[in-house]
Amino acid sequence: MVKHSQAWLAMRSKTCALTLLALLSLSTLTLLFLRTTSDSCTQPQVRNLDALQPRTDSKLPNPLEFMKSKLVLMVSHELSLSGGPLLLMELAFLLRSAGSDVVWITNQKPPKPDDVIYTLENKMLDRGVQVVDARGEKAVDTARNADLVILNTAVAGKWLDAVLKEKVLEVLPKVLWWIHEMRGHYFKVEYVKHLPFVAGAMIDSHTTAEYWKNRTRERLGIKMPETYVVHLGNSKELMEVAEDSVAKRVLREHVRQSLGVRNDDLLFAIINSVSRGKGQDLFLRSFYESLMLIQEKKLQVPSLHAIVVGSxxxxxxxxxxxxxxxxxxxxxxxxxxxxxxxxxxxxxxxSIDVLVQNSQARGECFGRITIEAMAFRLPVLVSIRELQLGAQWRLW
Known part of the structure; x- marks a missing residue:
C-alpha cells in the first residue's frame, strides 16, 4: 500500500500557505494557457471503460454482442452517489443496451426511506434494470440461474453466505468480483473467504491489484483468483459535454450566475462526498489562508471562490x-x-477553474473525479497520496 512520506505526515495538521501560493501560480498560468489554446489542446489520454459503449456506427459490431440475452445479477454493498455503485450502474446500462437481462441487488439499505436510493432505483427501472430484494427467494433463484454474477466491492462478499447459504458453491464459478477498496479493515475473512474460488476479480489499477495480491496472501493466507486490471473510465454522457464547447460555456455561465461568481473570478472545487477522509477541512483552511495571504501581501490576483460539491x-x-x-x-x-x-x-x-483532490483517509483510492476533470482540460491539484495512487495515469 502506498504510504505518506514522513514529511507529509508532519505537515498534515497544518494548512499549507506555500501550497496555495503554488496553486495560485499554477492556476493563473494554466487559465491563461487554457483560454488562449483551448481549441487546439489535445484531449488527455484516459483509458476509458466506455470503450464498451455500443458504437453509433451501425456498420461496426457491438463489442458486447456476446452478452445478448444473458442474465446478469449485480450485487452492490450499497446504493449511493459514491464511486462504486455508480460505476456498477453504468455497467448495468451498457449491458442492457447490448440486450442483456440485468437484475440489481443492494445488500445494505437504511431502515428508513432514502431519497437517493429511490431516485437511483427508478433510474435503473427506467432503463430496464430489474431491482429485487437482496434477501428474498427471487435473489437466490436469480443467482442460481444467472450467466454472470458481479459482486461490487469487497463488502458485497457478506451477501454470499448470508443469502445463498448452502447454494454458494453453486454460484461461485460464475462470479466476477469487482474490487475498488484498499482500506485495511476490508481484509477480513468474512468478507473475502470465497475470493479464491470465483471466476475472476476486476480491479481498478495495477497498484490496487498488487496490494490485494500481497495483502490477501500475507494476512489471510489465501490466493487471489485470475485478476484483471480495468482502469476507471468516464461516462458517455459526461464526455459528450466535455467535448462540446458551446455546452460547456452555457453550463459555466449558468452555474456561476447561480453561485454569484463572476466569469473572471477563480473558482476552485473539491468534488467528493463530504467526509473527513476526503479532506474538505484542509481544503477550506488552505483556501482561507490564501485569502489572508493575498490581503497581507496585496497581491493582484482575480477574486477567489471555493465550491464544495458533495454536501x-x-x-x-x-x-x-x-x-x-x-x-x-x-x-x-x-x-x-x-x-x-x-x-x-x-x-x-x-464552471470551475481548478479541481482539488485532497483524499487523506488510509486506503483512499485514485478518485474517478480526477479523470473526469482531465476530460474537461482542467488543472488538477492533488495531495501526495492521491498523486501516488494516480501514478499510472497521465496527469498534467
Whole structure:
C-alpha cells in the first residue's frame, strides 16, 4: 500500500500557505494557457471503460454482442452517489443496451426511506434494470440461474453466505468480483473467504491489484483468483459535454450566475462526498489562508471562490457542521459555496477553474473525479497520496 512520506505526515495538521501560493501560480498560468489554446489542446489520454459503449456506427459490431440475452445479477454493498455503485450502474446500462437481462441487488439499505436510493432505483427501472430484494427467494433463484454474477466491492462478499447459504458453491464459478477498496479493515475473512474460488476479480489499477495480491496472501493466507486490471473510465454522457464547447460555456455561465461568481473570478472545487477522509477541512483552511495571504501581501490576483460539491445537510454529520461553522467564523460565506450531492457533476466541472483532490483517509483510492476533470482540460491539484495512487495515469 502506498504510504505518506514522513514529511507529509508532519505537515498534515497544518494548512499549507506555500501550497496555495503554488496553486495560485499554477492556476493563473494554466487559465491563461487554457483560454488562449483551448481549441487546439489535445484531449488527455484516459483509458476509458466506455470503450464498451455500443458504437453509433451501425456498420461496426457491438463489442458486447456476446452478452445478448444473458442474465446478469449485480450485487452492490450499497446504493449511493459514491464511486462504486455508480460505476456498477453504468455497467448495468451498457449491458442492457447490448440486450442483456440485468437484475440489481443492494445488500445494505437504511431502515428508513432514502431519497437517493429511490431516485437511483427508478433510474435503473427506467432503463430496464430489474431491482429485487437482496434477501428474498427471487435473489437466490436469480443467482442460481444467472450467466454472470458481479459482486461490487469487497463488502458485497457478506451477501454470499448470508443469502445463498448452502447454494454458494453453486454460484461461485460464475462470479466476477469487482474490487475498488484498499482500506485495511476490508481484509477480513468474512468478507473475502470465497475470493479464491470465483471466476475472476476486476480491479481498478495495477497498484490496487498488487496490494490485494500481497495483502490477501500475507494476512489471510489465501490466493487471489485470475485478476484483471480495468482502469476507471468516464461516462458517455459526461464526455459528450466535455467535448462540446458551446455546452460547456452555457453550463459555466449558468452555474456561476447561480453561485454569484463572476466569469473572471477563480473558482476552485473539491468534488467528493463530504467526509473527513476526503479532506474538505484542509481544503477550506488552505483556501482561507490564501485569502489572508493575498490581503497581507496585496497581491493582484482575480477574486477567489471555493465550491464544495458533495454536501448533505440532511444527514447532519458532525464533520459537515464543522465545515460550515468554520466558514461562518472566518466570515467567508460570500467566497465558499456548498452544493448537495449530485449525479450531474458535468455542470460543475464546466464552471470551475481548478479541481482539488485532497483524499487523506488510509486506503483512499485514485478518485474517478480526477479523470473526469482531465476530460474537461482542467488543472488538477492533488495531495501526495492521491498523486501516488494516480501514478499510472497521465496527469498534467
Amino acid at each position: 448533505d445537510m440532511n444527514a447532519q454529520t458532525k464533520f459537515e457542521t464543522e465545515l460550515r461553522q468554520f466558514v461562518m467564523e472566518k466570515k467567508i460565506q460570500d467566497r465558499v459555496h456548498f452544493v448537495n450531492k449530485t449525479l450531474a457533476v458535468a455542470p460543475y466541472l464546466a
